[in-house]
Amino acid sequence: IAKYQGKNVVLVYSAELHKQHQDMSEMEQQFREAIEKNHLSLHVQPIVDLKTGDIVKCEALARWKKADGSFVSPEVFIPLAERTDLIFPFGEWLIAEACSAIEKLKAASLDIRLAINISGRQVADLALLKQIQTALKNRYIDPNNLSIELTESVFIDSLDTVSILLNELRSMGITISIDDFGTGFCSLVYLKKLPIDELKIDRSFVSELENNTDDQAIIQAILGLADNLNINIIAEGIENAAQQNFLLAHNCAFGQGYLFERPQSVESFIDKINK
Ligand code: C2E
Ligand code: MG
Ligand code: MG
Ligand code: MG
Secondary structure: OHHHHHHHHHHHHHHHHHHHHHHHHHHHHHHHHHHHOOOEEEEEEEEEEOOOOOEEEEEEEEEEEOOOOOEEOHHHHHHHHHHOOOHHHHHHHHHHHHHHHHHHHHHOOOOOEEEEEEOHHHHOOOHHHHHHHHHHHHOOOOHHHEEEEEEHHHHOOOHHHHHHHHHHHHHHOOEEEEEEEOOOOOOHHHHHHOOOOEEEEOHHHHOOOOOOHHHHHHHHHHHHHHHHHOOEEEEOOOOOHHHHHHHHHOOOOEEOOOOOOOOEEHHHHHHHHHO
């Protein structure tokens, strides 16, 4: 009987796994199609000067709306793209789409940088450099209108390649930010060795900032570090005035969050600005 039970367990597991694999490859197939058929879109969210409220920059955030009208979060499809090779065609799409967004913003007299998120697998490959250079050149886009956000997991094993790539991008006029700072694997040495213009304090340190003294201490430490290293700071996920006021009181210059604007289409963002 024990044997039978054992066998049953194995069967249950494999059916479960089989189902998971099926769901996965189905989603992979759908995502591949979404890239090919251009069913993805970009939203933008402004980054503001916390003192004046002036928009200093925008971040581009990818959106995938499925045929049934439901949205798949980038927290799901970006890891999926990274696990498969779809991150490369996705990267092509993203850069092209970012160029279009920059054109639209410029046409609306918003001569600011648009930040795109670049994932670990992309930045470990020098092909990304060529991709960006070619796209900017073909579309006559000024590199001073582009910025790149890297998550800290990027830096784990390919520091040399990353360093070459970042220095090239920076010499073109593109600025470099480290995203989600404080949550990943970023060693402080990298801040010294890599050409970093800016750190983005992860939303998880901001969301309970007003009641959590640990978060307050961490944020003050990051602000002090950045000040001494001459690096800009953007606080992510600011949702209320108490958070904004704490950040302002501790000389955090820039912020992003629902308190200012939600991510939205370039068109709706431009409409709002023009009102
Ligand atoms: P991220 O780069 O840290 O982007 C900020 C995320 O916080 C976005 O989530 C944004 O919608 C959300 N957010 C902004 N302000 C607030 C706020 O006040 N409150 C709250 N609760 N959330 C806020 P989103 O768009 O779901 O993106 C999630 C992550 O997916 C991004 O985190 C980024 O790591 C990744 N991602 C998005 N688009 C791309 C892309 O084109 N390429 C790559 N490689 N990753 C992307
Ligand atoms: Mg980002
Ligand atoms: Mg971020
Ligand atoms: Mg974050």
